[in-house]
Amino acid sequence: MHPPPPPLSPSLHVPPLLSFLSSSPSPYHAVASCAALLDAAGFRELPEHAPFPPLLPAGLYYFTRDRTSLFAFAVGGAAVPSAPPSLRIAAAHSDSPNLRVKPASKLAHKLAGVEQLAVEPYGGGLWHTWFDRDLSVAGLAYVRDAETGEVTGRLVDVREPVCSIPSLAIHLQTAEERKAFEYNKETHLVPVLGTDVAKTAEGDLHSPKLLELLAASLGVPAESISDLDLGLYDVCPPRATGASGSLLASARLDNLFSCYTSVAGLINHVKSDAFGKDEGVACVALFDHEEVGSVSTVGAGGTLIKDAIARVSRGVCRASPPPDLAELTALRSFVLSLDMAHAVHPNYADKHNKEHAPKLNGGMVLKTNRNQRYASSAQSSFIMRDICRRAGLGRMQEFAVRNDCGCGSTIGPVISANTGVRAVDVGAPMLAMHSVREVMGAEDVDRGVALCEAFFRYFGESDASLR
Ligand SMILES: [Zn+2]
Structure with missing residues (x-):
């Protein structure tokens, strides 16, 4: 032991x-x-x-x-x-620096059979470190009260890992591609939400799945969410690390x-x-x-x-x-x-x-x-x-x-x-x-x-x- x-x-x-x-x-x-x-x-x-x-x-x-x-x-x-x-x-x-959810974020990939989330890189992140992480969503949501019609800004944090950006398998890369480790911020840095691609109506800005998650953590009906400013974050908690606990990772x-x-x-x-x-x-x-x-x-x-x-x-x-x-x-x-x-x-x-x-x-x-x-x-x-x-x-x-x-x-x-x-x-x-x-x-x-x-x-x- x-x-x-x-x-x-x-x-x-x-x-x-x-x-x-x-x-x-x-x-x-x-x-x-x-x-x-x-x-x-x-x-x-x-x-x-x-x-x-x-x-x-x-x-x-x-x-x-x-x-x-x-x-x-x-x-x-x-x-x-x-x-x-x-x-x-x-x-x-x-x-x-983080990845921000775009104003119209719903994205379905028919060939892959997955739902994705359109995001915009904010600031100068080391974006390669965002691949293969368990990511959640947090920020501000404007919520309309069904009875009074009053809109209030509320903090929202889904907390659970709801998406990730998978790397491309090594076998599908040429030696040159592996060496360069280049990625395109528009096409390669797109998180996957899951395979249960939800039906969306014409004009929907966001995936109903994402809105459900936000609504559940806010304790409000999904249709009461009227506007959003959301960013992604790694759910791995901050902690003391190193052989003697002398470092902090977060x-x-x-x-x-x-x-x-x-x-x-x-x-x-x-x-x-x-x-x-x-x-x-x-x-x-x-x-x-x-x-x-x-x-x-x-x-x-x-x-x-x-x-x-x-x-x-x-x-x-x-x-x-x-x-x-x-x-x-x-x-x-x-x-x-x-x-x-x-x-x-x-x-x-x-x-x-x-x-x-x-x-x-x-x-x-x-x-x-x-x-x-x-x-x-x-x-x-x-x-x-x-x-x-x-x-x-x-x-x-x-x-x-x-x-x-x-x-x-x-x-x-x-x-x-x-x-x-x-x-x-x-x-x-x-x-x-x-x-x-x-x-x-x-x-x-x-x-x-x-x-x-x-x-x-x-x-x-x-x-x-x-x-
Ligand atoms: Zn700084």
Whole structure:
């Protein structure tokens, strides 16, 4: 008999992160999961479409936009109503690459005798990892009440594996085809729903089978579903892996890890003594559409961040505010842009140079790119290192891409360009970014939360002299 595996290294935030990932199969669910954490910590939801109340010291608030972006803020206990506040904003994105159900998704393949689902790739996924996975469907459904006629948007998650994208058998590929492993995103990346091809009426947009599944999980009749925004996801649950449990494997670590750590760090901050002495406002901003360029009403390139800065500054600075209050607030503020970082891959180690080679479980990574793919500047990087030094978090790992390799980007440069707020780009090291199954170090989870908490606690004593 084999001995049982050794116990996992104790980590405060790994179990809640795993359940957060499980309950967040779509950006709608991710924002709802964050809202649930904030509600439980005493934050109050403000409807975005109504005027904000006066924002008093020690007030905890959040608002959402279109249910896929969120702005949470905690007014420091020592905030004064006569000065533009300093906002410390931890920012991340709620979306991940996936396959989205098309507006007209019903698809029957007569020769194969199967029903399929028309999908559209969202973002830059490593799509070959989506083959041969058990896939389910989740997102938002608009449901019409039969009696009142009222339509409401409801989160939906079928949970069961209802489709998959089978690979082509090796015997049916030439040697060249096997070597190239090429696939066409229109014709080869089409999930199979099953062999019980349902009869559809002319004009039906979706398979009756799919609508039945959604209706069953919503507890409503299928005909009451009037519109949908659905994505596919792998039902394989997130879990600790590796010989000693030191790794985490999951979909959507990019960037739900940062959504979780920023919210958990904010909650820790408001529960700490530091919050009572805080003169500023600690904020978390979560945006949709990072994977497709951030330009939308819910993206980091939209108005959400500027609107939030203007409205929060007006709510806090109520006593004779200066006419340029929002601009002054932006200039006093700071964005910690959190997104994942590339750890050294042992099988592709030549993709990093040794001075900029983050390791899994080696701590959070400061990301620098002088071509502005990342927002980190000399000043914002100094502040970030100073935060870690003061909080006793040790040295950050450094990342800059090789000169002969392309570099990713994220929301840091988008936000700072749109608002004038200084920003730094930071992330947790990971492997297999944009795979349907990504990997990170379990020990980096608590470090991520601690870094966010330290960021909110930082009062910027040395800040003014750096300008
Ligand atoms: Zn990302």
